[in-house]
Amino acid sequence: MQVLTSLTGFPEWLPAGQLVEQRVLAHLCRVFELHGFGPLDTRHVEPLARLSRGGEVEKELYAVVRHQGPSDAVAKLGLHFDLTVPFARYVDENAGRLPFPFKRYQTQKVWRGERPQDGRYREFRQVDIDVVGQGELPSHFESELPAVMAEALAGLPLPPLRMRLNNRELAEGFFEAIDVAEPVTALRAIDKLDRHGPTVVEDELLAAGLSASQAQLCLGLAAITTPDGSFVERVRALGVQGDRLDAGLAQLALVLGDLQALAPGLAEADLGVARGLDYYTGTVYETLMVGHEALGSVCSGGRYDDLVGGAKKYPGVGLSLGLTRLLARLLGDDSLAVSRPTPTCVLVALPDDARRRDCRALAQALRARGIPADVAPTASKYGKQIKHAEARGIPYVWFPGDDGASDEVKDLRSGTQVPADAASWEPAAGDRTVELALPQG
C-alpha cells in the first residue's frame, strides 16, 4: 500500500492504512493498561526555551507563530520534537498530584525539521511508555519496561524483534579504564560500526587521538554481542579492569538476566550500541526488526537519573516506539494489513426508497449486537448494490424479506446466501469487526 506524501516528510495513509494504525494503537494501549500504564495526552506546543537545549535538535525545531495580528502575549512556542520533553514538563508541574512511580503511555505526533529521506519524517507518531519515580526508582523497572513493550509488540503481526542492550556505566567505565580522554568522540565513531564497518571506525578513532591499542580495545568492546551474561567474561578477556566498569557489567548482567526470564529470546547484550549513551545514565535499549535491520532502531530508550532536572530527582526508564516509520515500512511492502478496508461488516440492501426506515431498523438491530452495518445509499438494482459492497470490501449483503418472506444474507466471498434474522445472525469468526491480518499469500 502506498504511503501518501503530498507534502514531503508528512506521511498519511489511505483508509485501510488508517484502520491498521488505529488497530495497532488500540492493541498497544490495551496492553499498556493491563500493565498499569495510564494514558497521557499533552499539548503539542511548548515554550521554545524548554525545547531548545542546544545541540542537533535545535536546528530541527519548528516554531509556532501567529500568522497575522499581534504576537501572543505568551512565551514563544514550538512544536514538541519528542514526547519526553512535554512529559517531563507535565510531571514537573503536577508532581504534587501524581502517584509515584508514575506510569504513562503517550501516542502523539512529534515534529522534526529533518531532511526527509527513507524512513525519516518531519511529522511522525511516537508511542512512548515511561515509569518515573520521585527520589528513587527500583532497578527492576529496567527489565520490566522493555518486557511490556515487547509483549505489546508481540501481539501484533510484526516480524520478530531483537532488542540490544548496553549500559552507560559499562561503556564509560571501560573508556576510563583505558584512559580515553574524550569518550563522546569515541562513542560517535563506534556508532558508525553497523553502517561503515571496523576499518572506517578505527581510522576515526585514531584521528580522534586514540592510540592504536586503545582503538583496538574499543573495537574489541564494540564487537561483543551475547544473548546472555557471558559478555562479562568477554570483556574480562580484553584485560581491562576498573570499578566503574565492574558496576556497569554487573548492572547489565542483572537487567539482561531478568529480561531473559520476562521475555525469553528478546534481548541480547550488544556493547557496540553507542546511541543514547550521552543522554541516558544506565541501561540503554535499541530494537531492530528482523529482516528490516536497515530501518535502524524502531524502539529505543533507556534509564535516566532525572527526568526534570530540578532540585528534586525524578529518575525513570522509558522506551519510544517510532510508529510512523514502522508503519510506513510495513504498509509500504504490504506486510501489515487489516482483514477488510472498511469497518462495515454488513451492507443492508435497499429494495426501494419507501423501505429505507425498515432497512435502517435492520441495520440498527445488527449494530445493537456489535455488528457494524450500513444501509445502501440508494435503491439501485441489487446487482449494483452488491458491486457497491464488493468495491469497499464489505463481506456480507443483507436482503430484507418482502411480504412475510425471511430476510437473507449473502457472503460475497463464498457466494452462499442463507435465510437470516437480524436478532440472532452471527457473522463468521473474525468478520464481526476489522482486525489486523497477516499478509495475504
Added chain:
Amino acid sequence: MQVLTSLTGFPEWLPAGQLVEQRVLAHLCRVFELHGFGPLDTRHVEPLARLSRGGEVEKELYAVVRHQGPSDAVAKLGLHFDLTVPFARYVDENAGRLPFPFKRYQTQKVWRGERPQDGRYREFRQVDIDVVGQGELPSHFESELPAVMAEALAGLPLPPLRMRLNNRELAEGFFEAIDVAEPVTALRAIDKLDRHGPTVVEDELLAAGLSASQAQLCLGLAAITTPDGSFVERVRALGVQGDRLDAGLAQLALVLGDLQALAPGLAEADLGVARGLDYYTGTVYETLMVGHEALGSVCSGGRYDDLVGGAKKYPGVGLSLGLTRLLARLLGDDSLAVSRPTPTCVLVALPDDARRRDCRALAQALRARGIPADVAPTASKYGKQIKHAEARGIPYVWFPGDDGASDEVKDLRSGTQVPADAASWEPAAGDRTVELALPQG
C-alpha cells in the same frame, strides 16, 4: 477536577481526566464504526495558502516555521484550525482511491489563536464525522448523520442534548421574499438574539437599513422554534411567500421528520439559528447541552454543496463536536468521571524481593484474562503496600500465599478478604477495566 492551563489556552488533564477523554473517544469511535465510518488521521499542518481564505479565521492562524537554519523548501505551513480543511484536501488528493459516499471520523487537535476565555481554547480536540459524495449525495444523510452523533453521545453519561436545525434556503428565501438586500448582515444581527435579546437585534437590523416591518418579520422568523413540522404553518402565518422559501421549508420539514423517527426528542426546528448559514448550503445544526446552554453549541455542522471546490463536486454533510470544551466543562464541575483514576484493577503485594518473579507471574496470569494488574514497586510492609493501592484508587490487593497456603485478595472498599486463584478469580462487575462513571453523590 481542575483543568490544567500552565500555558493559557492550552488545557491539559490530570490522569483521571486523561482516562475520561480516552474512554469518551473510544466509545465515540466504536459507535461511528458501527455505522460504517472509518478513522482518518491527517497531518497537522497544511500550506498556509490552503488555510487562509480571508475572513476571521485568517487572524487566528498559527504559522509553522523553522526556528533556525534554512527555511523548508516546501510551501509555507500552518497548523490546521479545523478538521474540514485537511479532510477536503485529503479527499481532493485521493478521490480516485476512495469509496464514495466516503464516511470518516477524525478526532485530532486543532489550533486557533483566539483570545482565550471561558470555553475558548487555542489548542483543542474536535471530533468530526462527515459523509461526502462524488457528484451527488442523497439527502437522507442529512438526518442520518446527526442521528449517528446523537446515538454516540447518548451512550455517554452526559446531560441531555438539544439539537436545533435551520436551513439556508429557508432563511435566504425568506430574506429574498421580503426584499432584504444584505442577508448576511441580517443574519449577523439575528445571531445575537440568544445573548442580547430582540431589542438589540431590532436596533441592529434597523441600523443595517431594514425597514421597521422587515425587521419585525426577521424577528418573527427568528422566534419560531417547533419540535415538529409545525414551523411551516408559523412561517406561513407571517404572510411571506416565495419559491425558494417553500423549497427550504419542505427540505427542513423532511429532515426534521426523518430525524424524529431516528432520534425521538433530539431535534427541533429553530429558525433563529443563524451561525453557519453563510458557509453551509442546506440544513444547519447546532447542539446545546441542557443545563449548560451558556457554553454555546457543543456540536455544529451542516450540509455543503462542495467540499473541495473544484470542477468535480463533492457534496457532503458533517458535524463537529468540540470535545475539549465539553470535557473542560464536565471535568471542571466533576459531572463526568471514571470509575477509578488508574487502569490497574489489582495490586499484587510483594512479600519480599526474592518473590518478585512469583508475583510477576501472578500479575501476568491476571492480565492474560484481561485484568489489569501491577506488582508493588517495593517489598515494604503490607500496610504500606495497601496504602500505595488506596492512594491511587486500585480496588484490590492480592496477597500471594506462602508455603502452600492459598493466595488471598482483599477488596479495599469493603475490607473483605477471600482466598483466590489467579487462574479463575473475577473482580466484581464493573471493576475489571476503568469505565466512565456517573458523578458521585
